[in-house]
Amino acid sequence: MATYDFIFDGLGLRGWCGEKTNATMSMEDLLKARSGETTSLWDTPFPSLDNLHDACPAIAQTRGLTGGLENGFLAVKDSLKVVLDPITQPLSWFLNGALSMFQTVPWWIMIPALLAVVFVASKSWRLVALVASFILFLAFIDHYEHAMQTLAIIFVCSFICVLLGVPIGIAMSRSDGLQRGIIPILDMLQTLPPFVYLIPLIFLFSVTEPKLYGIAIILYAIVPVIRLTNLGIRLVDKDVIEAADAFGMTDRQKLYGVQVPLALPNIMAGVNQTIMMSLAMVVIASLVSAPGLGVLVLRGIRNLELGVGLISGLGIVLLAIILDRVTKAALARVNTSGQ
């Protein structure tokens, strides 16, 4: 006998409840059935869905709730797919294109090209030397290809993050209502374990598509660039805006001529964080078939190959240092040129 039988008997709902039909039985019930003990007041279970279900089968179990969510999602999946599939398809093209470009260009073109980018961004020979030593080290221990795959994914995802994140941040800075609406979403994206939003993505898209991990990385990494763009523009001195108004600037002129340039250090800090966070997602993305250093980390974890795990982890750290230093150097140049 279940604890809460008396509620349904007392309300005369026994007929509505019907007979117990489902076949599942927990270990606890099995043992209780033999001992024939009734539960004491001390052990009274909380009237949760599962416990009420024991007394009245018409009440759904908690797994009915999760199962219902799943079925609901599966029901709208097809129509959702019609909309989302074409919109996100370019992401797959970008990722495939970037991956094949980074892999087909021979190393003796790729490495100098990357170093040239570093020099243009930082104008610092010391940094170029540091980056060169890191990349050559990775190539020397045969991790060049994996590192390039990881870099390709990060370039594409960070670029799209900036492309989408900066306009969203600007829109947020101009409307308090929008800011109130978006901030909880940003909080959620940052705290929700990435695995949770990987599950619906696996249902929605074919697992062989690169956009699956692309979307996961972008959702996670887009947050800082939005936040810091919003913050940067809001922090622009009121007096400066007043002066711009006094000159009779239009809103558009104010945005591009005053607010964005003054907010640039903050926006660049956001870009730096976005790149770092997309790097942090590399290992998780490898669970849904992203190539790169994350695959090696996973192999290290799966087989307890300590060396493989440590070396590929070191590779990720080196990439992180490179990306961090280069974006910080670019940020420093923006700051000094602004003054």
Added chain:
Amino acid sequence: MNKQSLYALALTGAMLPMAANADCGEVSIAEMDWVSGGINAGVMEFLLTQGYGCDVTIVPSSTTTSIASVAENNEPDVIAELWVNSAPAYNDLADQGRVVKASDAFSEGATEHWLVPSYLVEEHPELATAEGIMNNPELVGGRFHSCPDGWGCRFVNDSLSAAFDMEGNGLEVFHHGSGETMGAAMVAAYENREPHFTYWYGPTSELGSYDWVDVEIGPYDADVHACNQDPECAENGISGFPAAPVVNVVTTDFAEREPEAFDLISNVTFPNEAMASLMAWHSENQATIDEAVVRFLQTEQDVWSNWVTDEAMANLEGLF
């Protein structure tokens, strides 16, 4: 004897009077993080606790961590459902006499397959053999779904796909990032009636719930398969998959300390069919592993009643 095991011994001594059978002490069982592993450990836990009066601790674990833990600390006592191909360290430990195999976890061992869904083979019977698939790659979607990095089957599949020249025949070899996406891809393809060609293993719920056709690769050749398994060996050939050994393992110390419990574990071998259908039931009913264990105990009594002693059977009387 180290400090820890002395402590454990003292604790065991304190527990003894409380246990139903005075001669069974503490048992720790490593439970694998997949469904059949959970059922295996759950059934052992139930029979040992209720039938033999042991004090059982379940340790959530996985293949490599459990075997590493036994190698370093001689704990846990029992590893339920160890897939030997994924745990090469097991053979070393067995050679050193540190662990003993108690039983095979499945009557026919684990099975490995190349699979296509049955609806495809009904339309195109030639897809039932690997040769037929190589000649018609477009009928299976032009892609072979292969294992993630770090799985033992990755090497075998790489060798076989090279031997069949899959890429040359127009089949892209796609390496999944995890077993989860591989299984999800199978289920999604089957539900949508799409062409699909994949590696998978059994007993699993994917094999229990859906009808797949085992693609004929070729006869099993022990030497060729051994070479295919070894990433260093270059002379790859074509060989089917043998049944893979999956064992219930106990430490030698445990076998000596708890002979009765060891006897029980030596008998625990699930028929493949029963396990596959139980796992299919588990996923259809969204049941917990606990409930799947009860389901097995209730419906397959004639299987497990042969595992336990008469004395233990008497203790279990009245439960079913």
